[in-house]
Amino acid sequence: MVATGDGAHAAHSHGTHAAHGRDSQHEWASVLSGGRGNHAHEHAGRETVDEHAARIRAMTETVLAMASELVPLADALYRVTAEAVLSPVDLPLFRNSQMDGFALRREELAVLPASFPIVAEIPAQPGIPAPLAPGTAARIMTGAVAPDGATVVVPVENATVEDGVVTVESVPSESYLRERGSDARAGDELLPAGLRLASRHLAVIAAAGLDEVTVRRRVRVGILTTGAELIEPGTPPATGQVFDANAVALAAAIDAAGADVGYRERVADDVVAFSAALERAVAVCDLVVTSGGISEGAYEVVRETLEPLGARVVHIQMQPGGPQATAVFDGTPIIGFPGNPVSTQLSFEILLAPLLRSVAGLPAAVVERRELAVSVTSVPNRRQYLRARLRPDGTVEPVSGPGSHLVAGLAASDRLIVLAESAGFVAAGEIVETLLL
Amino acid sequence: MVATGDGAHAAHSHGTHAAHGRDSQHEWASVLSGGRGNHAHEHAGRETVDEHAARIRAMTETVLAMASELVPLADALYRVTAEAVLSPVDLPLFRNSQMDGFALRREELAVLPASFPIVAEIPAQPGIPAPLAPGTAARIMTGAVAPDGATVVVPVENATVEDGVVTVESVPSESYLRERGSDARAGDELLPAGLRLASRHLAVIAAAGLDEVTVRRRVRVGILTTGAELIEPGTPPATGQVFDANAVALAAAIDAAGADVGYRERVADDVVAFSAALERAVAVCDLVVTSGGISEGAYEVVRETLEPLGARVVHIQMQPGGPQATAVFDGTPIIGFPGNPVSTQLSFEILLAPLLRSVAGLPAAVVERRELAVSVTSVPNRRQYLRARLRPDGTVEPVSGPGSHLVAGLAASDRLIVLAESAGFVAAGEIVETLLL
Numbered sequence: 001m002v003a004t005g006d007g008a009h010a011a012h013s014h015g016t017h018a019a020h021g022r023d024s025q026h027e028w029a030s031v032l033s034g035g036r037g038n039h040a041h042e043h044a045g046r047e048t049v050d051e052h053a054a055r056i057r058a059m060t061e062t063v064l065a066m067a068s069e070l071v072p073l074a075d076a077l078y079r080v081t082a083e084a085v086l087s088p089v090d091l092p093l094f095r096n097s098q099m100d101g102f103a104l105r106r107e108e109l110a111v112l113p114a115s116f117p118i119v120a121e122i123p124a125q126p127g128i129p130a131p132l133a134p135g136t137a138a139r140i141m142t143g144a145v146a147p148d149g150a151t152v153v154v155p156v157e158n159a160t161v162e163d164g165v166v167t168v169e170s171v172p173s174e175s176y177l178r179e180r181g182s183d184a185r186a187g188d189e190l191l192p193a194g195l196r197l198a199s200r201h202l203a204v205i206a207a208a209g210l211d212e213v214t215v216r217r218r219v220r221v222g223i224l225t226t227g228a229e230l231i232e233p234g235t236p237p238a239t240g241q242v243f244d245a246n247a248v249a250l251a252a253a254i255d256a257a258g259a260d261v262g263y264r265e266r267v268a269d270d271v272v273a274f275s276a277a278l279e280r281a282v283a284v285c286d287l288v289v290t291s292g293g294i295s296e297g298a299y300e301v302v303r304e305t306l307e308p309l310g311a312r313v314v315h316i317q318m319q320p321g322g323p324q325a326t327a328v329f330d331g332t333p334i335i336g337f338p339g340n341p342v343s344t345q346l347s348f349e350i351l352l353a354p355l356l357r358s359v360a361g362l363p364a365a366v367v368e369r370r371e372l373a374v375s376v377t378s379v380p381n382r383r384q385y386l387r388a389r390l391r392p393d394g395t396v397e398p399v400s401g402p403g404s405h406l407v408a409g410l411a412a413s414d415r416l417i418v419l420a421e422s423a424g425f426v427a428a429g430e431i432v433e434t435l436l437l
Numbered sequence: 438m439v440a441t442g443d444g445a446h447a448a449h450s451h452g453t454h455a456a457h458g459r460d461s462q463h464e465w466a467s468v469l470s471g472g473r474g475n476h477a478h479e480h481a482g483r484e485t486v487d488e489h490a491a492r493i494r495a496m497t498e499t500v501l502a503m504a505s506e507l508v509p510l511a512d513a514l515y516r517v518t519a520e521a522v523l524s525p526v527d528l529p530l531f532r533n534s535q536m537d538g539f540a541l542r543r544e545e546l547a548v549l550p551a552s553f554p555i556v557a558e559i560p561a562q563p564g565i566p567a568p569l570a571p572g573t574a575a576r577i578m579t580g581a582v583a584p585d586g587a588t589v590v591v592p593v594e595n596a597t598v599e600d601g602v603v604t605v606e607s608v609p610s611e612s613y614l615r616e617r618g619s620d621a622r623a624g625d626e627l628l629p630a631g632l633r634l635a636s637r638h639l640a641v642i643a644a645a646g647l648d649e650v651t652v653r654r655r656v657r658v659g660i661l662t663t664g665a666e667l668i669e670p671g672t673p674p675a676t677g678q679v680f681d682a683n684a685v686a687l688a689a690a691i692d693a694a695g696a697d698v699g700y701r702e703r704v705a706d707d708v709v710a711f712s713a714a715l716e717r718a719v720a721v722c723d724l725v726v727t728s729g730g731i732s733e734g735a736y737e738v739v740r741e742t743l744e745p746l747g748a749r750v751v752h753i754q755m756q757p758g759g760p761q762a763t764a765v766f767d768g769t770p771i772i773g774f775p776g777n778p779v780s781t782q783l784s785f786e787i788l789l790a791p792l793l794r795s796v797a798g799l800p801a802a803v804v805e806r807r808e809l810a811v812s813v814t815s816v817p818n819r820r821q822y823l824r825a826r827l828r829p830d831g832t833v834e835p836v837s838g839p840g841s842h843l844v845a846g847l848a849a850s851d852r853l854i855v856l857a858e859s860a861g862f863v864a865a866g867e868i869v870e871t872l873l874l
Contacts, residue, residue, distance in 0.1 A: 073670065092679070093678075100734035121735070123706070123734075124665065124666040126666065126675045126677040141732075141736065144666075144677070145676060184845045198689070198874065199686045200686065200782050203685070203782055203844055204682070205670075206670040206680055206682040206684075206685045207670075207682035207844045210670055228560065228563070233510065233642075234647070237530055238563045241530075242530060245644040246640070252636035256635065295578075298560065299560045299578065340580075341644055345636060406620050408524075408641050409620070410637045411628060
């Protein structure tokens, strides 16, 4: 301890200290904040990642339940069917020709070769052709209505024509006629409920004459980013200001998880402003995600606003992403993530994205077991998510230190190495679990 | 041959026939169309799938080349960077605290425990704090500007506070200070060119203060569906009419392949109308896809319009999807697919989607080798794409006959079984190549 004379108070060592850190924090926070609010932080026995994830799942279960809406087919790509799609019609709608060729009566091909005058031409177009008289042929195009009486189509390449007469030398092995209803009958299930619609699914819905489909409504997620230091990217920063990466990154992550951004606002560290923003957000969203404002310091606007309302603000056994919060505001789930962009992105990926993806019919994140290229030492009592990338030899290596501030490191990663709470030292060559980003 | 007296002409067997099927087709088409157009169909030696795919790749190479555009970050999810993104600033922008705690001079912790008066409080906010005088401590929040003179931050949980004095009992193993530029330096490459942007990439771009990014322009594809028999889904059909499934299904397939639909129109079997539609489409699209109108019959509007202009209309060794066409119209590539929706979807998937996905930075379709659940017999001289699904035991089975009309069958599939041109009979239990849909 160095004592100097330039205005600093002499430092004294006190014989007695406050009993332990936690009480000092309470005391300090109390001193700074003028004693307001409830500071019963959950320090005894940190929750695990899985426990916190389960809490989030439980509190969002209702809002993620399957409300549905009718949308035009043109807007239905990648939406998830809310109910089975039944065909309103027989498909094909009418008996038609599978080939370009000649419509004939099969029994008239008993003796070959056989020749017939071509008495009609039937293109694929609206209208009902005249019945096929015995002893005659009708030139018919693919998809055209088959005339009554015809029981076979001889493909054009298996027939010869001269002077308006067609001659057939061999009997086709099949009729080349598509019977009405041979693809689907009216009332048949074309597609099941819970199916994420790709183009081939839209094709069958349209082919059945439907122009709309009932799908699961997309979840609307609100985003509130907090921090007096935040400014919009693209504006020149004063010292102390940082660009708000979370607004755009959370919006993109929500979109990628199959949900919609229902509301977005950046709020300063002001409880009144934050409460007002929350009210606006919950009015139009199924759930709201916040970033920042939940740590141990002062000026933690999310914690200060929501703890008096019964929010749980905890530290979970996760790194990065220890500080976490959950609350209900006007009946709407609020999920509070830490403010550092890497922590925010990983908190979203681990704790919320799986639920949203499930609603949207998206596959879960891919888990692979890979060999470590270098040894790592994990932080005790934390499940650690190391930013990593796949090497050409198939091993994985961390791309940056485990510290949570390296947003460029996260951008350079394609995977997370997941180290269990008790992992300790893990040597190069050992197999680890990785999550594909 | 049955002769009847009810008005049909007596059928006669001619002693001489036209030499072979092809000449008869030419003669017939000539008779029907009044002799117009060039009918040099490519029958001698059908092209393979790969040859035709290579032709399409060659003719679209220029339009798929990497034009770029600047887009706001909010619109950049899943876009592909056209150039490397360089950081315009150092990250972090300023030296800041990684923890909530107390900023101190490390050398003042040589003798422990050490106590310091807390002379300042530094939140994360704009502004430059006063330098830290020797012998003093500043309370500092995560992300706040580190005061000049401070060389370490002691986390709040490792300190005790009483009466405005903080006491430290152990020296932190690290500084918990993030130096300016420790994540990235101005000029560093944050992201490479050719990267498909996910939310974590947008996070680093925003964190560097950028609100726009230069990305590859999305390919604009036009869709012209042809057929006098086509009507819009949702309208009541007359006999002979079928719902236009291709318009919506191709639009969705193009979107799913990472491109935009630049133009869409349904055209009747009329050369004048089709030419006019083509002119409108090529004015706003990089390439145009057509469905229908390229078969062997009469009223084949795509063939009839484009063959005089030098189009190639061929049958390739593919099933479904034998009839194919390629043309250039006003310098724009035109790719003609057959009209049956299953053939259209599969033609797009095999011949065009891979090129579009590559431009859009999307992964190629997954190829897996799977065991056949039942035996199949392929069509000789055709590469066959059987609609199939994965069974719970991991084998694959066809979901419907190989015929090209079963649009409900395609919808029920999740894979294609690819059978080589020479496959013949393939027994249950053998391993086949499958393409994931």
